[in-house]
Amino acid sequence: YGKEILELEYLPFPNLAEIFLFRKIEANRWENIVNSLFDIYSKFYLNNKSKKILLNSSHLYSEKLTKRVNTLNSIIDNFNSTLLKKIINDGIKVNNNFIPSLNNTYIKIEKKLIEIEKERPLYFGHGDLCFNNILIEPISGNIKLIDPKADYINNKIGYMDPFYDLAKLNHSFGCFYDSIVNNMFSISYDIHQYEFKIFKPLNYDIANFYFKNIFLDKLIDKELLRILTSNLFLSMIPLHKDDEEKMCALLIIGISLFYDIELNNFILEE
Numbered sequence: 001y002g003k004e005i006l007e008l009e010y011l012p013f014p015n016l017a018e019i020f021l022f023r024k025i026e027a028n029r030w031e032n033i034v035n036s037l038f039d040i041y042s043k044f045y046l047n048n049k050s051k052k053i054l055l056n057s058s059h060l061y062s063e064k065l066t067k068r069v070n071t072l073n074s075i076i077d078n079f080n081s082t083l084l085k086k087i088i089n090d091g092i093k094v095n096n097n098f099i100p101s102l103n104n105t106y107i108k109i110e111k112k113l114i115e116i117e118k119e120r121p122l123y124f125g126h127g128d129l130c131f132n133n134i135l136i137e138p139i140s141g142n143i144k145l146i147d148p149k150a151d152y153i154n155n156k157i158g159y160m161d162p163f164y165d166l167a168k169l170n171h172s173f174g175c176f177y178d179s180i181v182n183n184m185f186s187i188s189y190d191i192h193q194y195e196f197k198i199f200k201p202l203n204y205d206i207a208n209f210y211f212k213n214i215f216l217d218k219l220i221d222k223e224l225l226r227i228l229t230s231n232l233f234l235s236m237i238p239l240h241k242d243d244e245e246k247m248c249a250l251l252i253i254g255i256s257l258f259y260d261i262e263l264n265n266f267i268l269e270e
Contacts (some may be wrong), residue, residue, distance in 0.1 A: 020203050060161055061152075065109070125158065180250055198267060
């Protein structure tokens with residue numbers, strides 16, 4: 001009988017989230033890391049010689065968001081957090097900015113997404129380029145990717161919109177996703193509004209300098225990136241239903257991005 005052999009590789013390397021949050025490294029190393037990520041991204045999406053698929057990509061954007069918002073609304077009665085329910089249904093004032101409700105914002109962002117997703121070029125790619133899935137070999141700086149997404153489209157596995165992975169990188173580089181999922185934030189109530197503070201990663205400024213110059217300035221319109229990154233935050237809320245405060249933080253960031261509220265308002269300087 002034929003036998004199939006599965007070989008696993010042990011990778012004893014830190015992920016990029018650990019480095020970004022906790023290990024202060026020199027600017028030239030960040031330049032090398034971001035350039036290496038750009039090389040990988042280019043092999044997937046910019047210099048890929050495999051045939052692309054032109055396809056409506058609602059499965060990545062509006063359909064996914066609708067399913068997740070519907071899931072959230074179906075379980076909202078199970079939550080104890082008054083703040084969470086306010087953000088979903090009414091909106092709140094936080095750090096001197098009014099944050100509209102998720103339910104109102106969802107209607108507006110869905111319209112934007114439907115226009116964006118009409119016909120997107122899909123390539124064989126990763127599909128979840130967040131920092132937790134990017135491992136760095138500390139000495140050489142070599143990068144290993146783990147946990148690729150494997151959407152099944154047109155009898156092909158692993159085809160992805162380049163903008164989706166770019167937004168994934170952006171929500172880690174520029175939008176404090178890793179600070180939030182590592183509980184490095186605080187939310188408190190002061191008189192008539194909420195105060196939201198996020199720990200600013202040690203490498204935030206220098207890493208984002210290179211990310212902007214090497215990736216963003218070349219590849220995507222600023223407003224489009226903001227909408228797609230907002231969608232990522234809003235569509236992941238039910239995935240964190242075990243931590244209601246974390247859901248609140250993700251919602252505040254996602255809604256703020258959609259309305260172009262400056263995220264620097266939320267930074268707790270190191």
